[in-house]
Amino acid sequence: MAKVLITGISGQDGAFLARALLERGDEVYGAMRRGSTSKTGRLKELGIREKVKLCTLEVTEFANVQNVLNEIRPDMIFNLAAQSFVADSFQFPHYTSDVNYMGVLNILEAMRLLKLDAKLYQASTSEMYGDVLEKPQSEKTPFNPLSPYAVSKLAAHSLVVNYRQAYDMFATSGILFNHESELRGYEFVTRKITSWLARIKLQNAEAMPLGNLSSVRDWGYAPEYTDMMIKMLDHGEPDDFVISTNTEYTVREFLFMAAQEVGFDLYSEGEGLEEKCYNRKTGKLVAYVDPRYFRASDVVYLRGDNSKAQKLLGWKPEILAPEIARRMAIYDLKKAAVSNPGL
Structure with a gap:
């Protein structure tokens, strides 16, 4: 021990x-x-x-x-x-x-x-x-x-x-x-997305402001x-x-995957700072790009080469971004439902 x-x-x-x-x-x-x-x-x-x-x-x-x-x-x-x-x-x-x-x-x-x-x-x-x-x-x-x-x-x-x-x-x-995980801090974009989507779904929250939706990340x-x-x-x-997982997804893709889990079918209109994401079924605005969430200098692309860890440590990631988005969205839906037990 x-x-x-x-x-x-x-x-x-x-x-x-x-x-x-x-x-x-x-x-x-x-x-x-x-x-x-x-x-x-x-x-x-x-x-x-x-x-x-x-x-x-x-x-x-x-x-x-x-x-x-x-x-x-x-x-x-x-x-x-x-x-x-x-x-x-x-x-x-x-x-x-x-x-x-x-x-x-x-x-x-x-x-x-x-x-x-x-x-x-x-x-x-x-x-x-x-x-x-x-x-x-x-x-x-x-x-x-x-x-x-x-x-x-x-x-x-x-x-x-x-x-x-x-x-x-x-x-x-x-x-x-x-x-990421169900215990991720709310200040991080993945948890912000899943928790906010849950509030939109169950609490009629306002649309979610986000930064660069085209940023690419390797999420595990x-x-x-x-x-x-x-x-x-x-x-x-x-x-x-x-x-790393040696995979890549944009913030937009993570948003769309999580939204699907809560029952939203999203589509985008506009580009860059003008991009807005709507629920196809209702036409309601769900998310939009807000320049306040852009950093002074932003990292726009990250994807890791995990070859060394695979060879020396036996590393093999099993849970990738689509499943992570699903798990986090389900978790936050349950939390939002508890805070609004009448729903």
């Missing part, structure tokens, strides 16, 4: 990762930021809240990081803590850098100074590829970030490589492409991706791995 510390335990990935580790018998510590209330909703949703040992950790405070690592002495550390919303990174670039880069530096330095014999997983991101220089993107593709979020993540990614080489640490980075299912995090640390050597 391994002793495991997960930072960012309150997020989608933290919850699914904790469940997978508990199922194999590991002792799981969940690090959360200090605050008046604990964000444990996802842990409760998965029925594991009482099985996870929670602790307070501020990754931006080196002394706190060092003290927590020294007290727990984990065998494995999964660093999922991050300011992970790309749009917010333009508004809060200093905070984003503090958490996403300095937090990783604090963990690495604490591990080094404590001579901690632990394996580290660092959550890197496909956003580091930015304005992509080749298609699809692999571990060898040059990075070209387009947001403060991606820049901070790339700096942390490079730091992990440096500590791995300089200090012979078992420090691995997973370059995970977009991965979060529980499968967190399983791969574990496989990366179980692998014999530390390394960097792209985890």
Whole structure:
């Protein structure tokens, strides 16, 4: 039985990762930021809240990081803590850098100074590829970030490589492409789509404003991706791995797939900023492009080459975007119905 510390335990990935580790018998510590209330909703949703040992950790405070690592002495550390919303990174670039880069530096330095014999997983991101220089993107593709979020993540990614080489640490980075689930945050476009469609269906909500409907993403299912995090640390050597499905769908396609699940047959009119999506059966406006949701610089295409993970980790994605859209739409329909029990 391994002793495991997960930072960012309150997020989608933290919850699914904790469940997978508990199922194999590991002792799981969940690090959360200090605050008046604990964000444990996802842990409760998965029925594991009482099985996870929670602790307070501020990754931006080196002394706190060092003290927590020294007290727990984990065998494995999964660093999922991050300011992970790309749009917010333009508004809060200093905070984003503090958490996403300095937090990783604090963990690495604490591990080094404590001579901690632990394996580290660092959550890197496909956003580091930015304005992509080749298609699809692999571990060898040059990075070209387009947001403060991606820049901070790339700096942390490079730091992990440096500590791995300089200090012979078992420090691995997973370059995970977009991965969604029923527990995705509402600020992310997939969950915004499925939850808003449910409210339109059951609560007569207004039409949904969206950004670039032509943006292309490689969407996978979060529980499968967190399983791969574990496989990366179980692998014999530390390394960097792209985890993706090697498929591509536009935001528009995800919207249409999710809409079909709630009973809407959508069609589009107009192009670019003038595009609007209507329900064919009723003629009602369901979604429209709103320039407020365009980023200062936007990543328009991401598709991962997962060949390395397939070969070395046995990675084979099973649940792809159409099924993800279906599951998320069903989940949000049920949630919307509960909030309006008379419907």
